Amino acid sequence: MSNWEKVYQEWKSFSNLDAALKKELDAMKDDPKALEDAFYKELTFGTGGMRGVLGPGTNRMNIYTVRKAVNGLAKYLLDNVVNVKDRGVVIAYDSRYMSQEFAVETAKVLGAYDIKAYVFESLRPTPLLSFAVRYLATAAGVMITASHNPPEYNGFKVYNEDGGQMVPEEANQVITAIKEIENELMVPVLEREVLEEKQLLNWVGKDIDNAYLDQLIHISKLDQQAFEQNKDLQIVFTPLHGTAHDLVIRGLEQLHFENVEVVKEQAIPDPEFSTVESPNPEEHQAFTLAIELGKKNDADILLGTDPDADRLGVAVKDKNGGYTVLTGNQLGSLLVDYILSHTDPVTLNNGRMIKTIVTSELGQAIASSYGVETINTLTGFKYIGEKIRQFDATGETFVFGYEESYGYLISSFARDKDAVQAAVMACEMAHYWKQKGKTLLDVLDDLYKKHGYYQEGMTSLTLKGKEGSEKIATIMDEIRKNPMKEIGGLKVEKTEDYLSSEQLLVDTGATKVIELPKENVFKFLLDNNSWVCLRPSGTEPKIKCYYGVCGETRDGSEQILASLKDTMDQTINQIIG
Template sequence: MVWQDTYKKWSTFKTLDPKYKEELTKLADDEAALEDAFYKELTFGTGGMRGVLGAGTNRMNIYTVRKAVEGLAVYMENNISDYKDRGVAVAYDSRYMSPEFADETARVLGAHGIRAHVFESLRPTPLLSFAVRHLKAAAGIMITASHNPPEYNGFKVYNEDGGQIPPEQAEAIIAEIAKVENELAVEVEELETIRTNGLLHVIGEDVDNAYLQQLKTISNMSDSAKEQLDKLQIVFTPLHGTSHDLVLRGLDQLGFQNVHVVKEQAQPDPEFSTVESPNPEEHQAFTLAMEQGQEIGADVLIGTDPDADRLGVAVQDGKGAYQVLTGNQLGTLMLDYVLANASEDDLRNGKLVKTIVTTEMGRAVAASYGVDTIDTLTGFKYIGEKIKQFETTDEKFLFGYEESYGYLIGDFVRDKDAVQAAMIACEMAAHWRAQGKTLLEALHVLYEKHGFFLEDLHSITLKGKDGAAKIAAMMDAVRADTPQELGGLKVLAVEDYSTQTRHNLDSDTEEQLTLPKENVIKLFLEKDSWVCLRPSGTEPKIKSYYGVNSASRESSLELLEKLKADLGNYLQ
């Protein structure tokens, strides 16, 4: 069916929601906008789908949500035992249409006789992961677009282990979604009916409290660190999202007494009106926190993204200002702190799990404690999958992280958890304060010990149908004509995860890779340097990652800039 036919089906649908009918009427003469809304269906990327709100099959709306839930319900009927009584845990964030999408999810599940456990109000993504496990639900759904701009929303699916669905499971669910011929005709039940029939269970603070009890178990503060609890000054911003209550309660139960919330960003706001982007990866998100930090002389600033699965931290730089740590830097600091406080038995059997685009400094730190590192593809679903596998071996999960500000310490959650990370970041700051050091100085200690590992990420945004084609062409070009040298460094090997092969250029030999298939290319260069290319699974972007290591910060910075310039020229 061409997009014009799909558009006609929607525009002539008699019971189309009035707001979508009005939108399509306004767009009637804008062929480019209509084509973008209808030329394809939203696809599952990193654990679900994400897109711009509005009418159309390529938009997030009640009909695309219903279709996704319908496919999941049929998948559960065919693959999961006791799925009706176990039900599906559902949470949502502060974005436009999030509560409505949660209701639509419950209505479709109710039409299948499946119980929906829906939180009474907005909650963080990691709490949804926890709730799936705590309630022994058959699956979970999180309504969120994470740190995307206000016009976006999304739909993430979790399996019965509380992790984002891995590829094999995703493919099976996608196949069922594809069988839904008409998203406008998906059967739904009235909310009042499913409430009366006991198919709608509203989740309250009982799950919050259970999570907070588990949160205590990741703490391992020394007596010297505890002496800093009444001295450490913390500024916290939830960036208009979901983490406010859990982070404050978590810090309070650990004993932190001086936590100052950025008031302008404390309340949920789907417009994220005080920031250009609600993303702690971007330094502008910390502007208000830095101003408040300057006023009170804060030791550490912490900020979570709207659904609280990512944490950013800024620390004093010794020059009267604050420096935002990169995801790699913060993760490596936390890794070192966790391993330094782990038992001998845990270290003996413990594992660090990180993604292929996360700093290699983590591997060096883990090795210094005798801990092995396991690499996964990009996406925390792969880290969650590894934790599940450890349940059948004698291996123990100690820490997991990815460069995009995602961290996990306690495996009672199976996705990245900014609430956990906030606890450890503040605890770690108290520990180093007791040693007379800031987190930035502690990081320098690690650099001196392990080498000056530096990384960077560059994204090219290419929206719409034409943008997707350009991204595909870039990946094809690298595969067809792989550069032999970048930044003055020889390319030693190429790993192409779409074919699951590693090509060693010097020997002209190939090896089979064990990681799953994905549209990712990684180039290994001389001097422990590397470059990786991957299209984003959730945004219209192609991302290029860079990693270098040398004996000094200056030489690492110089090498990093050469790599970025060369690859940038190559991709033009």
């Protein structure tokens, strides 16, 4: 009997197994491949938490794997953070299946350690959870969400006492504590009634929403007169069946945006996300209903937030009466320019813009033109939050942070990407330029003409299950062992292996240490200011390949980009056969 089969038998014979999970397990009994995938490993707890398919098994999201993770978190907090029991942990959740149940399970495990839990009474966005950690001064925060994953997924994200996602140093200690627990079925819990009686479970209402909105109003860059004017920008908004509706609408009202239409079919929370193929504003199909309503209302701008409201997508009316969906890099570059052009130059002297290593270099070019230094981090907003925390000690000033995957942060009262802040600022920016007779597409063209025609792309290959994980590992191993000297006709000038923290100058063989945490990422720096970067996802069964180019013309940049993609597609296909 293999190891996974032993674990399966333990679950099958556990007398107190949750009834719904027992029923699912019984239905799988004649499918050894499905059983192996559910039990062959433990669900990975990464630097931000864990995410997986719902169902029975150690490789699935269920009350037992959640309890095991919380138990490890509780032990970590008690060993490393002061006044944990009194300060407690704040917990929020989104609209997915089992989200509220997992939030309560989190409180039940914390309660067994006499640690208070503050649980939101209804679903809330991720950025509000980040804000709540800071507002309530809790020892940590937990967000139950799988972000924009398909309906069968859920997840568990952990935030440190600063309101940022846990960084590797912290997460590794939590992982160590989790691994000390041999049997996830036996994690101690206190029942809800006992928690409430002992005041270890406290329900959180609208007070934190209002405190967040009090901070949100101050992100505006308009002068007082312009701020107080009613704005004629025509806005269409879809929360894609998620958590953003109330805060985005109230945030826009505070800035006197009166013409906001919500896509009614997508305004109601729905764990099936029944009107979209994927509840991801990065996917253009997510804007289908918003575009229909936009055309009907002659809207200037369309806003789409993912289910937990940490990502924002924007589409802008074009000259032909249709709508162009901006990439995350394009919207980020526009926001960099707008924010810095409306910030006191004295502040900019010590200002820092933060982006990730796979985010467009256009943002850095714009920031440099305002005299602002750019700091690059690894992929993941946790690293941007970590940098902001360091600024508290160094005296540097955070002016903006973003990543290509539609995540933006304007003000550091939250410490994770914030689609509510971004939605409000995107509308203010569109209104400002409309008053000048320009659309955001016009402004983007101006930025290209000034700084160069930066173009970016990303391809994603999904490889599910045990075999998929092995194929992803093979791709990364082969790229490292036999790095290419040329990609798409462009010479490789440098390689950067973030797992070994080594940058290699190809011509001379000279090496340099990369001063960033170790991560399974490999980047090629090419001539003509182009680059290619390979990165397995930390939360999904995917490997992603990112591209960036800068040409003298739009057509020239697009041709280089296409050539890079073709070469990498062929290379990856050859590796995995």
